[in-house]
C-alpha cells in the first residue's frame with residue numbers, strides 16, 4: 001500500500017491552480033493502459049495544441065504590436081503615405097451612411113490620424129455613421145446598421161454533433177477487439193453450426209457493444225451541452241451605452257458601430273472605437289499587443305482598441321468597428337479552446353484507474369491462460385491434440401473474448417470522468433444558486449477551503465447605501481426623514497449649503513440619467529449614489545443653479561481611497577473638491593467651514609472633535625466619507641490634486657445594512673472549520689462594528705489596519721496572521737500579502753473574494769478566487785475562478801458546500817465502482833471455465849447523487865483530505881463483504 005501511495009504521489013499529483021506543464025505531462029505519460037484515449041483525455045487540455053496556440057497568439061500579438069509601432073512611426077515620418085481606396089457601395093448609401101466599414105475599421109486599428117482628420121475627426125465620423133455624442137444611435141435602424149457594419153461577435157468553431165461522440169466512444173480499444181471477436185465468432189459459428197444458431201454468440205456481443213457505445217455517447221453529449229451552456233454564461237458581459245438619448249445597459253453582443261459606450265475603471269473595451277470625452281483614461285493594451293506599459297488616451301490619441309482594459313479613469317467612446325473587423329476579433333477566432341486544466345482529483349483517479357487497469361490486465365491474461373490450459377488438457381484427454389475442428393477455433397475466440405471482457409470490466413475508465421461529471425453537475429446546481437464556476441477545479445478545491453478572506457461592502461452588506469448622518473460646521477444631524485432635512489437646512493447658512501451641494505454634485509461619478517420609460521435614476525457606485533441622492537433631496541428643498549465647469553477629474557480608486565475634481569468658478573478662480581476615506585481627508589485639511597460658510601482655521605480641539613465624530617459614526621457601523629475643498633488661482637495640467645491646505649466641509653455617515661442570512665452563513669462556516677476573515681478598504685471602527693454584528697469578530701480576535709499590517713516583519717506576521725479576523729483600510733496589495741502568507745506559512749487553502757481591478761492579483765494568488773458579479777469589474781472577473789452572481793456571502797458558502805458534496809460523492813462513487821470492478825474481476829476469474837461473455841457495463845452507474853435538500857448537511861461533515869488509496873482499500877474491504885455482482 002505504501003509503495004502504491006508513493007507511486008501515486010510521485011506521478012499523479014498536480015496543484016489545483018496553474019499546474020506546471022511538466023506536472024501535466026508527467027501524469028499523462030504515467031497513465032498506462034487506456035482503453036480510449038480520446039474519451040479519457042477529452043476533458044483535459046491537449047498540451048501540444050495548447051503550446052501551438054500560445055505560439056500563434058504570441059505571433060499575432062507581435063504583429064499587432066509592430067503594426068501599432070510602425071504605423072505610429074509611419075504616420076509621423078512618411079507623410080504622403082498612400083491610402084487604400086475604399087468604395088462607398090449602393091447599400092451603404094441606401095442605408096444612409098457615408099463611410100465604408102473597412103475604411104472606418106482601419107482608421108482605428110491602424111491609428112490613422114491622417115485619415116481621421118480627412119473625415120473631419122470623431123465629429124465628422126459620427127455624422128457619417130449617423131450617430132451623435134449626446135444621443136447615440138437610434139435603436140430603430142439597428143438591423144441595417146449591423147448589416148452594413150457587422151455584429152459584435154467572433155467567428156466560433158461549430159460545436160460537435162452527437163455522432164462525433166458516438167465515434168469517440170467507438171474508439172475504445174477493448175470494444176474494437178471485442179467487435180473483431182464477435183465477427184470471427186459469427187463467421188466461424190455460421191460455418192460450423194449454421195444459420196441462425198451460429199450467429200447468437202457474435203450478435204450478443206455486438207448488441208452489448210452498441211449499448212455501451214450509445215450510453216457512453218449520450219452521457220458525453222449531454223455533458224458537452226451543459227458545458228456549452230456554462231460557457232455561454234461566462235461570456236455574458238454587459239456595458240453601458242447611450243442610445244436614443246438615454247443611457248442603458250446592453251449585452252456586448254448587441255453593440256453596433258456608432259454606439260456611444262461609457263467606459264470606466266476595470267472594464268474590458270468591447271469594440272474598437274474613438275475617444276470622445278473623458279477623464280485621465282489609462283488603457284492597458286497588454287492583452288492585445290503584449291506591451292505592458294499602459295497608455296493615456298486623449299483627444300490627440302483617440303484610438304481605443306477592443307480587448308484592452310481600462311486601468312484608470314473614465315470616458316465615452318464611439319464604436320467604429322465590431323466583431324471580426326477588430327484585431328481582437330481576429331485574435332480570438334484564431335484561438336481554439338485550450339481546454340480546462342485537469343483537477344487534482346481527476347489526476348489522482350487516473351492514477352488509481354491505471355493501477356487497477358494493470359491488475360485487470362494481469363487477471364485477464366491469467367484467465368486466458370487458465371482457460372487455454374484447461375481446454376488443451378480436456379482436448380488432449382478426449383480427442384487428442386492432433387485433431388482440430390472449427391468449433392475449437394470458436395471456443396478459443398470465446399475465451400479470448402472473455403479475457404478482453406475482464407479488461408473492459410476491470411479498467412475503471414469511468415473513474416476520472418466521474419469527477420468531471422460530478423463537478424459539472426455541481427456547477428449546474430451552483431449556477432441556479434447564483435455562482436458561476438469558471439474553472440472546474442475551483443469547485444473541488446472549495447470543498448477543502450480553510451479560510452475565506454471576504455470583502456465587506458456588498459458581500460457581507462447589502463450595498464444599498466443611504467446617508468444616515470451628516471456632520472457639517474460643527475453640528476451632527478441624523479438625516480433620514482424630510483423633517484430632519486429641513487432642520488439641517490435651517491441650521492446652516494445658504495453659503496454653506498451651496499458649497500455642500502456644489503461639492504456633492506460636481507465631485508461625483510454618479511449621474512442622473514433618464515431611462516427609456518422617462519424615469520430618472522441615479523447611476524454610479526452605491527457610495528456615490530447614496531451621496532448624490534442625499535444631494536437631490538437637499539436640493540429639492542433649496543433649488544440652486546450650479547454654474548461652474550469641471551476642468552479636471554481624478555476618479556476614485558481604492559489605492560488612493562479618494563477622488564477629486566477641479567472646477568472653474570465665475571470669478572476666474574478654481575476650486576478643488578475632494579472626497580474620500582475620512583481619516584485621509586481630515587489629514588489634508590487645516591481649515592473647516594463655519595456656520596456662515598467661511599473658511600476658518602482648525603483648532604486642535606476641533607480636530608479632535610471631528611475625529612470623535614468619525615469614530616462615533618463608524619461605531620454605529622456607518623461608512624464615513626469626508627468632503628473638502630480648496631481654492632486655487634491656477635493649476636498645472638498634469639499635476640495631481642493637492643494633498644494639503646483643504647477646508648473640511650462635511651462628514652457623511654452612510655448606512656449599509658448587513659445582508660440577511662450572513663450571520664447564519666458565518667456560523668455555518670465556523671462550525672465547518674472555515675475561518676472567515678474580513679478584508680476591507682473601509683474604516684476600522686466601521687469594519688469592527690459590522691464584523692461583530694455578523695459574528696466574525698469575537699473577543700480575543702485581532703482587528704488591524706492595513707498600514708500597521710504592512711509594517712510588520714515576517715516573524716511578527718507569523719504570530720499575528722492566524723489571529724487576524726478584520727483588516728481595515730487595506731490596500732489591494734495587503735490582501736495579496738495576507739493570502740500569500742496564509743498559503744505559504746500556514747499551508748491553508750484560501751478562498752478570496754474581490755471586486756476591484758486591484759483585487760486581481762489576490763484573486764489570482766488564492767486557491768479559489770471569487771469575484772463579485774454585480775459590483776465586480778471585468779478585470780476582477782477574469783482573474784477569478786468563481787463569479788458570485790449576486791455578490792452574496794451566503795452564495796460563497798454554497799460553493800463550499802458543493803465542493804464537499806462533490807468530494808464525498810466521489811468517495812462514494814469510487815467505493816461503488818471499485819466494488820463493482822473487483823467483484824466482477826473475481827467472478828469472471830472464478831467462473832473462468834464458463835464461457836459467458838458479459839460486457840453490459842458502463843458509467844451508467846451512479847450519477848453522483850446530491851439533492852438540494854441534502855446539500856446543506858454537507859458542510860457539517862468534517863472534511864478529510866483522504867488519500868485516494870484509503871478509498872481503494874475501503875473499496876476492497878467493501879467488495880469482500882459485498883456478495884452481489886453489479887456488472888455481469
Ligand SMILES: Nc1ncnc2c1ncn2[C@@H]1O[C@H](COP(=O)(O)OP(=O)(O)OP(=O)(O)O)[C@@H](O)[C@H]1O
Nearest residue numbers: 455456457527556558561563579580581680681682
Ligand atoms: N466614490 C468614492 N469617492 C470617494 N471615496 C470613496 C468612494 N467610494 C469609497 N470611498 C472611500 O474609500 C474607502 C475604501 O473603499 P474601497 O473601495 O477600497 O473599499 P470598500 O469597497 O469600502 O470595502 P470592501 O473592500 O469591503 O469592498 C471607503 O471606505 C470610502 O471611505
Ligand SMILES: [Ca+2]
Nearest residue numbers: 455681755756
Ligand atoms: Ca473592495
